[in-house]
Amino acid sequence: MLTIGVVVFPGSNCDLDALRAVNEVMSCNAVPLWHMDTNIQADAIVLPGGFSYGDYLRPGAIATHSSIMKTVKTFAENGGPVIGICNGFQILTESGLLPGTLLTNNSTRFISKDISLNIVTNRTPFTKLFKPNQQITMPIAHKDGNYQADASTLASLKNNDQIVFTYNNNPNGSVENIAGICNKEGNVLGMMPHPERAISKWTRSTDGTIVFKSLLQFLEAK
Amino acid sequence: MNLELLKELNLNQEDYKKIVSRLKREPELVELGLFSAMWSEHCSYRSSSKYLKQLFTEGECVIQGPGENAGVIRVEGDTYLTFKVESHNHPSAVEPFQGAATGVGGIIRDIFTMGARPIAGMDALHFDYPSSSKSKYLLNGVVEGISFYGNCVGVPTIGGETHFSECYGENPLVNAMAIGVLNKKDLRKSIAKTPGAKVIYLGAKTGRDGLHGASFASGVLDEEAKKRKGSVQVGDPFLEKLLIEATLQIIKEDLVEAIQDMGAAGITSSSVEMAGKGKLGIRIDLEKVPLREKNIDPIEIMLSESQERMLLIAKHGKEKRIEEILTKWELDYSEIGEITNTGAIEIYSGNTCHCNMPIINLLDPPLNETKPVRDPSIKITVNDVPDTIPVDQTKSFLLKLLENPSYGSKSWIHDQYDSTLFASTVIEPGIGASCIKLAGTNKQIGITLNSRGLLCAIDPYEGTKTVCAIAARRISALGLAPSAVTNCLNYGDPTQEHTIWEFSESIRGMNDALSVLGAPVVSGNVSFYNEGELTRIFPTPVVGMVGIGDTSFIPNKGFQNTELVCAVIGKTKKEFIRSDSIPHLDITLENNTQIEVRSLIQNKLISSCQSVDRGGIWFALLKSMMVKQIGVHIDFNFDDFYPISFLMSETNSRFLITFEKDNFERIKSSLKTTPLQIIGKTTLDEFSIKNILNIPISKIKQAYDLSFSKYFD
Numbered sequence: 001m002l003t004i005g006v007v008v009f010p011g012s013n014c015d016l017d018a019l020r021a022v023n024e025v026m027s028c029n030a031v032p033l034w035h036m037d038t039n040i041q042a043d044a045i046v047l048p049g050g051f052s053y054g055d056y057l058r059p060g061a062i063a064t065h066s067s068i069m070k071t072v073k074t075f076a077e078n079g080g081p082v083i084g085i086c087n088g089f090q091i092l093t094e095s096g097l098l099p100g101t102l103l104t105n106n107s108t109r110f111i112s113k114d115i116s117l118n119i120v121t122n123r124t125p126f127t128k129l130f131k132p133n134q135q136i137t138m139p140i141a142h143k144d145g146n147y148q149a150d151a152s153t154l155a156s157l158k159n160n161d162q163i164v165f166t167y168n169n170n171p172n173g174s175v176e177n178i179a180g181i182c183n184k185e186g187n188v189l190g191m192m193p194h195p196e197r198a199i200s201k202w203t204r205s206t207d208g209t210i211v212f213k214s215l216l217q218f219l220e221a222k
Numbered sequence: 223m224n225l226e227l228l229k230e231l232n233l234n235q236e237d238y239k240k241i242v243s244r245l246k247r248e249p250e251l252v253e254l255g256l257f258s259a260m261w262s263e264h265c266s267y268r269s270s271s272k273y274l275k276q277l278f279t280e281g282e283c284v285i286q287g288p289g290e291n292a293g294v295i296r297v298e299g300d301t302y303l304t305f306k307v308e309s310h311n312h313p314s315a316v317e318p319f320q321g322a323a324t325g326v327g328g329i330i331r332d333i334f335t336m337g338a339r340p341i342a343g344m345d346a347l348h349f350d351y352p353s354s355s356k357s358k359y360l361l362n363g364v365v366e367g368i369s370f371y372g373n374c375v376g377v378p379t380i381g382g383e384t385h386f387s388e389c390y391g392e393n394p395l396v397n398a399m400a401i402g403v404l405n406k407k408d409l410r411k412s413i414a415k416t417p418g419a420k421v422i423y424l425g426a427k428t429g430r431d432g433l434h435g436a437s438f439a440s441g442v443l444d445e446e447a448k449k450r451k452g453s454v455q456v457g458d459p460f461l462e463k464l465l466i467e468a469t470l471q472i473i474k475e476d477l478v479e480a481i482q483d484m485g486a487a488g489i490t491s492s493s494v495e496m497a498g499k500g501k502l503g504i505r506i507d508l509e510k511v512p513l514r515e516k517n518i519d520p521i522e523i524m525l526s527e528s529q530e531r532m533l534l535i536a537k538h539g540k541e542k543r544i545e546e547i548l549t550k551w552e553l554d555y556s557e558i559g560e561i562t563n564t565g566a567i568e569i570y571s572g573n574t575c576h577c578n579m580p581i582i583n584l585l586d587p588p589l590n591e592t593k594p595v596r597d598p599s600i601k602i603t604v605n606d607v608p609d610t611i612p613v614d615q616t617k618s619f620l621l622k623l624l625e626n627p628s629y630g631s632k633s634w635i636h637d638q639y640d641s642t643l644f645a646s647t648v649i650e651p652g653i654g655a656s657c658i659k660l661a662g663t664n665k666q667i668g669i670t671l672n673s674r675g676l677l678c679a680i681d682p683y684e685g686t687k688t689v690c691a692i693a694a695r696r697i698s699a700l701g702l703a704p705s706a707v708t709n710c711l712n713y714g715d716p717t718q719e720h721t722i723w724e725f726s727e728s729i730r731g732m733n734d735a736l737s738v739l740g741a742p743v744v745s746g747n748v749s750f751y752n753e754g755e756l757t758r759i760f761p762t763p764v765v766g767m768v769g770i771g772d773t774s775f776i777p778n779k780g781f782q783n784t785e786l787v788c789a790v791i792g793k794t795k796k797e798f799i800r801s802d803s804i805p806h807l808d809i810t811l812e813n814n815t816q817i818e819v820r821s822l823i824q825n826k827l828i829s830s831c832q833s834v835d836r837g838g839i840w841f842a843l844l845k846s847m848m849v850k851q852i853g854v855h856i857d858f859n860f861d862d863f864y865p866i867s868f869l870m871s872e873t874n875s876r877f878l879i880t881f882e883k884d885n886f887e888r889i890k891s892s893l894k895t896t897p898l899q900i901i902g903k904t905t906l907d908e909f910s911i912k913n914i915l916n917i918p919i920s921k922i923k924q925a926y927d928l929s930f931s932k933y934f935d
Contacts (some may be wrong), residue, residue, distance in 0.1 A: 016644070051373075053460070110638045112638065197643070201776065202648050203648070
């Protein structure tokens with residue numbers, strides 16, 4: 001059976017939702033991975049949202065230096081699928097697994113709402129089952145989701161088909177309306193919206209299920 | 223006795239005489255500090271306990287009524303729900319960000335202390351109008367504080383209420399509610415059981431912050447009190463998140479016999495309450511208490527209200543496993559004492575004794591015997607009763623009303639709160655009552671936090687009854703039956719006869735409403751002394767109501783589609799809030815109407831349902847239109863009503879519904895106790911009244927979104 005690891009840092013708070021989404025949508029073995037662990041036995045890794053170590057320095061900055069992130073780096077460099085959601089995305093940019101950075105929203109306030117997204121590419125393990133230009137809805141909930149990168153990084157993101165999700169109504173000031181990007185290889189995805197909160201008819205949108213179903217299909221085909 | 227010291231400790235000379243007579247000697251300084259904390263209004267309910275005893279608290283679903291950290295009800299089988307609302311008014315008035323943040327932290331601790339995982343929060347906010355720059359400053363800080371703490375600690379804030387009135391200008395109200403879910407076997411109480419059991423201190427180090435917080439909350443908020451900024455605590459939501467996880471693991475592994483958070487009056491109240499409830503004693507060594515700075519006096523340690531601290535009483539032999547868990551979560555802890563069989567509270571620093579007296583001395587404080595007597599000179603004036611607005615002013619009246627922040631969208635507030643964490647939020651903030659699906663069960667929970675200070679100021683008995691009825695109406699509009707209530711009772715100075723009159727009338731009104739609605743009170747909090755130098759607040763009982771239902775249907779908010787029949791359930795009368803009276807409430811009719819409406823929703827006969835309450839049919843229509851920006855065309859005979867008086871009437875026991883016209887006969891025949899009045903149909907893009915007016919939805923939406931947020935952006 002496939003095993004999906006969900007990393008738990010002190011201060012993670014979307015870990016339970018991610019574990020539940022893996023269980024309910026993928027019917028896979030969902031295991032929490034403690035931040036002190038150095039050995040990962042999993043087919044894919046989720047870095048969930050929350051406030052790792054309180055995010056008191058800068059979102060994601062302290063988590064980057066945790067024991068498990070060294071292992072996650074190796075896992076990603078070997079082609080393992082890694083998805084960072086919200087705080088997970090911030091950790092991925094802080095640790096250099098993804099380019100660019102996430103600044104404070106241009107309103108300077110936390111923003112929690114449902115938001116409409118555009119699928120730019122479906123080439124990642126997490127977006128296979130979307131159609132390009134498909135319009136989807138997911139909630140966002142963050143204070144630091146304003147994606148920024150310098151001109152050459154942006155050019156390379158575009159040239160290498162690394163922009164995965166864009167906002168239809170930019171909520172936070174992100175450059176090029178970017179809501180999610182992947183690395184060149186496509187196996188590492190970071191996104192501010194929360195697919196794990198959009199998996200049931202009870203929560204207005206079920207578009208998040210497609211992220212988890214895509215990953216399942218990708219892993220089963222491997 | 224030093225009068226200055228007594229004043230600083232918020233004790234009066236009568237109290238002091240009582241203390242000496244109980245001890246049969248002069249108290250030591252630390253002992254006096256203990257009395258000050260335990261006899262404060264906040265901890266002892268000395269003005270309210272007589273009336274609180276009369277509250278309606280019995281119900282089939284009740285597992286734990288008032289008296290614990292939070293009330294507990296059964297959802298189904300071994301699944302329990304625990305919830306409570308608590309005030310943090312004075313701290314928020316002095317330092318809005320930290321005041322509100324620590325209010326959220328405190329109420330969440332009450333929930334996980336019971337062994338429950340906190341799953342949702344709500345906040346009731348009462349301020350002066352945002353056009354006042356001071357109010358704007360306070361509101362901005364309070365919302366930011368709730369957002370900072372709630373989002374980081376990982377508890378979704380799923381709703382609440384915001385009211386404006388000048389009477390809250392000097393003394394705003396910030397009441398925070400939290401809800402948690404637990405399994406029967408994990409329910410823990412704050413009762414010590416075994417002499418010899420070790421007392422473990424857990425969490426943040428003790429500092430000087432929050433000194434005299436309990437007595438700070440128990441006096442009028444004058445200039446001198448505001449200087450006590452040191453009385454406001456500082457919150458660390460990350461530390462609280464670690465406490466949640468560690469505490470829940472410790473409880474799950476059954477390692478403690480009792481547990482209590484250190485809230486108001488810190489170590490004092492938590493140790494006295496746990497030992498006192500178990501009719502046992504406790505011995506504490508202050509040298510073992512983790513301190514943030516050196517040279518903190520014993521009395522300061524005992525009274526500190528530093529946040530994010532817990533006191534555990536370990537089960538024998540489980541101390542090592544507790545340490546392992548706390549080490550995993552990198553939390554500070556220390557064994558600071560043990561439970562004894564002496565019935566005394568003994569406080570030492572090493573071998574130096576600061577206090578050794580029977581705990582019973584601290585219980586049963588001298589009661590406030592102020593009589594409940596109405597002061598006829600206190601009058602409320604209501605201007606602008608909308609009962610005579612001529613037809614040709616209908617449109618201009620509504621456009622003007624749309625600019626009023628009281629009726630505007632509060633998304634500027636709730637968009638700052640993470641409301642979708644735990645992927646269970648069915649109905650989000652902004653519609654009157656919110657709803658969550660309870661993971662792992664076939665149940666959904668409706669939650670609402672409600673008050674109407676103005677109604678209670680005009681008539682505290684009828685007003686409080688109406689507040690309870692409205693809370694239940696909002697729960698029923700989700701299709702869910704009210705189950706139980708928590709309350710936060712915000713009033714003025716309890717040494718005034720009029721305040722006690724307001725309070726006692728409110729309690730009577732609450733009982734008369736809740737006993738008919740079948741929703742007992744299971745927890746709550748009283749906040750007196752909500753007065754500034756010039757103003758006293760409206761008596762403001764805030765009712766937090768929870769309703770439980772199965773998952774055979776999903777409640778809807780707002781108009782879902784065009785071409786639906788729009789109708790009002792219940793007869794509209796020319797009833798308004800006036801200086802001397804409020805709309806009549808027949809609580810039996812209210813209850814019967816609610817039962818019938820719930821069954822319409824459960825049987826999926828209607829498309830949307832909205833409680834008609836504050837702002838009448840107009841505000842119900844407005845909220846319903848704004849969800850998906852679907853309009854409505856009003857087309858019926860107003861008879862002897864002006865359109866505005868029909869739209870703004872606040873007659874009780876009414877709902878606004880929409881439905882497919884094919885369902886009309888079935889709906890009509892299901893309503894046995896109350897009439898159904900069709901008023902129009904939903905339309906694509908405008909609000910219109912036949913032959914009178916039409917306003918584009920886009921224009922309404924713009925005004926609705928800006929009327930409150932324009933003060934901040």
